[in-house]
Amino acid sequence: METYISIALIITSIALVISIVLQSKGAGLGGLTGVDTGGVFTARRGIEKTLFWVTLVLSMVFFVLAITAVIIAAHL
Numbered sequence: 001m002e003t004y005i006s007i008a009l010i011i012t013s014i015a016l017v018i019s020i021v022l023q024s025k026g027a028g029l030g031g032l033t034g035v036d037t038g039g040v041f042t043a044r045r046g047i048e049k050t051l052f053w054v055t056l057v058l059s060m061v062f063f064v065l066a067i068t069a070v071i072i073a074a075h076l
Contacts, residue, residue, distance in 0.1 A: 002072050002073070002076070005069050005072060006069065008065055012058060012062045012065055013062060016058040016059060016062055019054050019058055020055060022051055023048075023052070
């Protein structure tokens, strides 16, 4: 059981990192570091909204898997 949780945690973390990187709006790596590009806040529409919700769900799944892994490890 612990192996399955660990594998799910790794897959979820990779998907979470990818979804966060895809949300970067900067032209280059400057957007990843938080450098202000002078953009104005706009409402999320279309794929941005979907990607936002996917990231939110992945973060919740990651949190639940991490807590589950800690609980399982404590019982062994």
